[in-house]
Amino acid sequence: MTNIVVIGTSRGIGKELVLKLASNPEFNVYALSRNGSADFEKHSNIYFHPFDLSSKTVREDASKIFQSIGEIHFMVNNAGKLVNKPFLELTSNDIQSCYQTNILGVIQAVQAAVPFLEKQTSHVVNISSMGGFQGSVKFAGLSVYSTSKAALCSFTELFSEEYKETAISMNCLCLGAVQTEMLNEAFPGYKAPHSSEEMADYIADFLLNGHRFYRGKILPVSTTTP
Template sequence: MSKRIIVTGTSRGIGIELVKQLAEQGHQVLALSRNEKPCIDLKLNNVTALSFDLSSEEDLSKVATFIEKEWQTVDALIHNAGALVNKPFEKLSAADFQRVYEVNVFGVAQLTQAVLPFMNAGSHVLTISSMGGVQGSAKFPGLAAYSSSKGAVITLSELLAEEYKEQGIAFNVLALGAVQTEMLEEAFPGYQAPLQPDEMAAYIANFALTAHKFYNGKVLQVSASTP
């Protein structure tokens, strides 16, 4: 059965693979990214690509308007977009922290607020976090802003799972280890990951469509390796 799924961060890496795989499975996909061209270039009938900035109120209302006019309901929201700054802690500015948190935390919260009115019992909000955001996991220098933001969305998802459980809307988090993406290259230049974006996208797509029956308020560590 065809589902209506929103994916963020769809211009590259895992995000664009998610769009391709979900569309090939026959689902309707709303692809949100600052650069919408890669998804438009896919020329898939069941994909709508919108230029979208997570920190823009105007863009958030654009998404709500689209859902209202075209879909009415949303079955799954996949928060895949992420911002990363790799700098020694003493060189991180307030603006660096702001930029990372704006996408990885505030953007996740605001887009969730915009989409929730269109979600019914049985729908799923899935946030892609990182092993770096998991308490007790290996931590790496230079990623203070990024990893702390990824820890914040884990707690946010746990809270929302509790707040919306009576409505039957599930909130879960996948904390990813190393996947060979452009973002991994920014964090760990030269490192070769054991997984490719299409492999991880297949796992995430299946989880987004099925896991709300089994999990709510959970953080699953999806990690063959952390560098």
Template sequence: MSNKTIVVVGASRGIGKALVEIFASNSENRVIALSRDLEKMEDIFNGYSNVITFPFDLLHNVLSEAKTIFEGIENIDILINNAGKLVNKPFPEITHRDLMECYQVNVIGVMETVQAAVPKMNHGGHIVNISSMGGFQGSVKFAGLSAYSTSKAALCSFTELFAEEYKESNIKMNCLCLGAAQTEMLEEAFPGYQAPISAEKMAEFIANFALTGDQWFNGKIIPVSLSTP
């Protein structure tokens, strides 16, 4: 459970920030925290000597930027693709740019980050993709989220395809479809809505799953939600 090198993408706020804090609270872990806002990450993770922060933007040059960051890391044990871009607009108002950015951050950027990380997982590793209940087949859907939720569904699909392609390796990939957790993104998606759990509580589950779930799961799309159905 200890001595892990863990990469968290989307680490500057919300669930990603809470994940970094959980992993870093074990001083034997080394946590690589990535987001666009380096200054903010340096500020919030200031007290942790085992957190290394890098600026990283899933919109631009993802493969080469990720390769450069991972170059200096001997081995990655866990990669959590937690960053997400929300577009919340009625369908006719969604622009080409909204679609491109949503799919770039939530799907293409994740796939390229994984391409860069895989060579650093020679001893095996667990990649956890953070999707949404909106991208989980058969779940309740919400108006305004067609760009966001379809991109999260694509992330689910990627998980199954990657796991198939790497099934002979020791690298496992799973996808967690989150229900509502109280974060700034949720407030943007559903203003005024009170989520049943905090970002920290959701991060607690994700961290435990990332550390142990690869013993039981591979290529699985798992709903993590208190809502029904």
């Protein structure tokens, strides 16, 4: 059996990704999020674990879950928090909570995962944003969100350098707009070119195959921005 961990799974792209991966009966899919999803209950190969990237004990919490899994072949760091506010209105909590979920918690979850990542071949995919991709179009109000996602891109490169002698691959996908609750809340009325199902299909395929062609790469996944 192949063990796949997805973090950030109660809705949007992460939920669709878990359902897509679970359609293969040879996969055990471990869904980590603060909230569960009723859609997972119909699938015997989806295992939900309550998990909060903003917990003070995030590394320990993740480690306990990964110990119970044993060996991890694939991991997707999909959870994200979007803050859309004018620069001077950003509170300390906005800044800290956004960074905690989008980069600090992810680093700690990966620290917890490394001892359990399969030694012959494993692939970790980080889900960033076009806003964090160097040279892309930028949007006012997203200074904290997009810089936290840029940090996730850098983390991918730095982790990959440190683990280049191992079979652990890490890559980062910078998504353009996808029609999800997050997008609707931040930009009401905006029509994205892709649904969460379409993006989940793409991420699932990249997760299972991308490490054969990419390692330590930051890849834009967008039809609309440079």
